[in-house]
Amino acid sequence: MRLVNFQFYSSILTFLLLAHVQALYVKPHLERTHSNNLTFINCRSRTNSLINQYSSLILNLQPALRDLSAPSASPAFTAFFKDPNHAPFIRRILQNITTAAPTPAISDRAISPSFVCLDGPTQVNSTEYDTDMYIRCQDPHGPFATTLLESPAEPVITLCPRFFHLPVRLQRSKRACLEVGVQGKLFLSDGLDLIRHQSWVLMHELAHIYLWNTLGSRMDYYNVEQCLSLPSKRTVGNAESYVYYVANVRLGCTLFPSRPHPPRRGIPHHRGPANATVFDSEVQWG
Numbered sequence: 001m002r003l004v005n006f007q008f009y010s011s012i013l014t015f016l017l018l019a020h021v022q023a024l025y026v027k028p029h030l031e032r033t034h035s036n037n038l039t040f041i042n043c044r045s046r047t048n049s050l051i052n053q054y055s056s057l058i059l060n061l062q063p064a065l066r067d068l069s070a071p072s073a074s075p076a077f078t079a080f081f082k083d084p085n086h087a088p089f090i091r092r093i094l095q096n097i098t099t100a101a102p103t104p105a106i107s108d109r110a111i112s113p114s115f116v117c118l119d120g121p122t123q124v125n126s127t128e129y130d131t132d133m134y135i136r137c138q139d140p141h142g143p144f145a146t147t148l149l150e151s152p153a154e155p156v157i158t159l160c161p162r163f164f165h166l167p168v169r170l171q172r173s174k175r176a177c178l179e180v181g182v183q184g185k186l187f188l189s190d191g192l193d194l195i196r197h198q199s200w201v202l203m204h205e206l207a208h209i210y211l212w213n214t215l216g217s218r219m220d221y222y223n224v225e226q227c228l229s230l231p232s233k234r235t236v237g238n239a240e241s242y243v244y245y246v247a248n249v250r251l252g253c254t255l256f257p258s259r260p261h262p263p264r265r266g267i268p269h270h271r272g273p274a275n276a277t278v279f280d281s282e283v284q285w286g
């Protein structure tokens with residue numbers, strides 16, 4: 001009887017998993033290039049630039065990895081993650097990003113993330129967003145990039161044509177650090193200028209994949225004040241908190257608001273649809 005039940009539930013589970021896998025459609029026969037564990041689909045002449053951005057990201061993550069091994073928490077760590085006990089988990093996420101670690105798949109082989117460069121319709125269709133992802137790119141307030149988590153067997157990040165208009169050269173000067181004002185209690189901007197960069201967007205989307213696979217988290221707060229205001233436990237689930245932390249350590253920023261504040265009135269609630277990277281301050285996804 002038990003066996004019958006097991007088979008019964010097993011067949012339902014198989015059906016559900018297959019249905020889940022089939023939810024994400026990536027057009028077959030698009031050109032694919034493999035590099036550093038990653039797969040770049042339909043990126044053609046942009047593949048080398050993306051590989052360079054990813055290599056640059058790996059280098060830019062090193063100061064944060066060293067920071068996480070330091071005997072005491074840095075100001076950037078305290079600002080964005082608060083509790084030093086989070087350090088081992090954060091290091092694991094950053095290491096997964098630097099190695100493009102394979103994610104546990106429902107099949108017997110683990111698969112590393114793929115980037116799809118969208119340049120036309122019918123290339124990627126998402127049931128989660130209920131749309132052709134290229135059509136979604138046409139929205140001027142839409143995302144630069146989106147992580148699709150509906151198929152655990154194939155973590156896919158789509159890149160809109162607008163992604164390639166973001167800066168390629170990273171600011172490396174401490175002068176790029178966010179300015180603190182209002183008696184040292186708030187950043188003077190929403191922080192997006194700091195992270196509006198191709199390699200930080202790649203990092204953000206990769207963080208989504210590993211946070212989904214470890215915590216089941218799809219948190220997506222972009223505004224730096226919101227990131228600072230998150231309770232300690234929630235900081236580790238928010239992809240952009242990792243980007244702000246890594247970028248601040250990379251630049252050598254040491255000045256942060258004296259204590260977390262709730263977002264100021266009038267600042268849009270930058271919570272996008274799960275896993276979509278949007279920077280436009282006009283965007284309000286609700």
Ligand SMILES: [Zn+2]
Pocket residue numbers: 204208219220239274275276277
């Ligand atoms: Zn996101």
